[in-house]
Amino acid sequence: MVAIRYEDIVKVPKALLHDHLDGGLRPATIVELAAEVGHELPTTDPEGLGRWFVEAANSGSLERYLETFAHTVAVMQTAPALRRVARECALDLAADGVVYAEVRFAPEQHLERNLTLDEVVDAVVAGFAEGSALAAEAGTPIRVGTLLTAMRHAARSQEIAELAVRHRDTGVVGFDIAGAEAGFPPTRHLDAFEYLQRENFHFTIHAGEAFGLPSIWQAIQWCGADRLGHGVRIVDDITPGPPPVLGRLAAYVRDKRIPLELCPSSNVQTGAAPSIAEHPIGLLRDLRFRVTVNTDNRLMSGTSMSREMALLVEAFGYGWKELQWFTINAMKSAFIPFDERLKIIDEVIKPAYAKLLG
Ligand SMILES: O=c1[nH]cnc2c1ncn2[C@H]1C[C@H](O)[C@@H](CO)O1
Numbered sequence: 001m002v003a004i005r006y007e008d009i010v011k012v013p014k015a016l017l018h019d020h021l022d023g024g025l026r027p028a029t030i031v032e033l034a035a036e037v038g039h040e041l042p043t044t045d046p047e048g049l050g051r052w053f054v055e056a057a058n059s060g061s062l063e064r065y066l067e068t069f070a071h072t073v074a075v076m077q078t079a080p081a082l083r084r085v086a087r088e089c090a091l092d093l094a095a096d097g098v099v100y101a102e103v104r105f106a107p108e109q110h111l112e113r114n115l116t117l118d119e120v121v122d123a124v125v126a127g128f129a130e131g132s133a134l135a136a137e138a139g140t141p142i143r144v145g146t147l148l149t150a151m152r153h154a155a156r157s158q159e160i161a162e163l164a165v166r167h168r169d170t171g172v173v174g175f176d177i178a179g180a181e182a183g184f185p186p187t188r189h190l191d192a193f194e195y196l197q198r199e200n201f202h203f204t205i206h207a208g209e210a211f212g213l214p215s216i217w218q219a220i221q222w223c224g225a226d227r228l229g230h231g232v233r234i235v236d237d238i239t240p241g242p243p244p245v246l247g248r249l250a251a252y253v254r255d256k257r258i259p260l261e262l263c264p265s266s267n268v269q270t271g272a273a274p275s276i277a278e279h280p281i282g283l284l285r286d287l288r289f290r291v292t293v294n295t296d297n298r299l300m301s302g303t304s305m306s307r308e309m310a311l312l313v314e315a316f317g318y319g320w321k322e323l324q325w326f327t328i329n330a331m332k333s334a335f336i337p338f339d340e341r342l343k344i345i346d347e348v349i350k351p352a353y354a355k356l357l358g
């Protein structure tokens with residue numbers, strides 16, 4: 001087999017379902033925006049700041065990992081700043097060969113300078129549109145959908161769910177809850193999820209990352225999540241083989257083709273997986289769960305979609321066949337309408353991989 005080159009991974013179309021807007025800023029942008037608002041940073045050297053985020057996030061605990069977001073959220077409090085960050089996000093993903101991305105953020109964290117929730121969403125959606133237009137001009141077209149996140153320790157999920165539905169025809173394609181998982185079960189937000197189901201809206205839930213099976217079970221069986229943000233701890237319900245034996249919840253997740261938004265590097269940093277080589281993605285792929293590969297927070301992990309794929313190629317010996325499978329899985333699991341997903345699969349993804357597969 002011909003070795004896979006990193007530059008070819010960058011060129012090939014990729015689909016990304018789990019990426020946080022406030023976890024993907026360019027370090028140089030943080031430095032500039034922080035100077036404008038007088039926010040104090042650990043360092044004002046962009047390269048040093050990039051390293052600081054990765055080191056600080058390398059904490060072994062989700063709670064400590066999340067503390068680093070104080071510095072990104074602090075500089076995302078005005079409409080121009082939000083718009084810029086979203087524009088650069090679309091451009092960076094497109095330059096990395098991502099053709100479809102769902103990017104999430106929590107509007108309730110961007111109200112410190114008196115923006116309304118609707119103004120926050122408008123600014124971000126406008127930034128994604130600008131970035132996508134610039135990316136198309138540069139010959140790297142991308143479609144970006146917005147997911148609105150509610151923070152699971154707070155009590156604004158119903159309000160954020162209504163906000164998402166209000167913006168469903170102008171770029172918001174789904175809803176999510178995020179933040180510390182232990183002690184904040186998905187059912188705290190049951191009203192919001194039931195409301196979204198009545199509205200025929202889509203949502204994913206961060207579950208099975210820092211907390212295990214009960215969180216996944218609630219997300220699916222109580223809340224009705226379409227997808228699992230991480231969901232990596234579903235392996236706790238699989239007895240190692242050979243052959244591996246699936247418990248009832250793991251079997252349900254696989255039978256129903258519930259997409260797992262796996263984020264390898266992020267999981268290693270928060271302690272959800274010991275290393276990339278030992279990441280459950282290997283087992284879950286072998287067992288044909290609906291596995292997708294994601295970045296989570298490009299800044300905190302010093303990563304990109306291409307890098308996550310390259311790490312998997314290195315650790316598991318994957319080839320183009322597997323990378324195509326991850327990509328089509330993601331595209332099938334996207335929150336945009338079925339015909340639009342199919343068009344990207346048939347017209348963009350499959351032809352590009354066909355050339356590489358020979
Ligand atoms: O991996 C994660 N698990 C739980 N919460 C997360 C993760 N990555 C980011 N967040 C939080 C911190 C952000 O401020 C928030 C919205 O993007 O979501």
Ligand SMILES: [Zn+2]
Pocket residue numbers: 018020178206229296
């Ligand atoms: Zn996440």
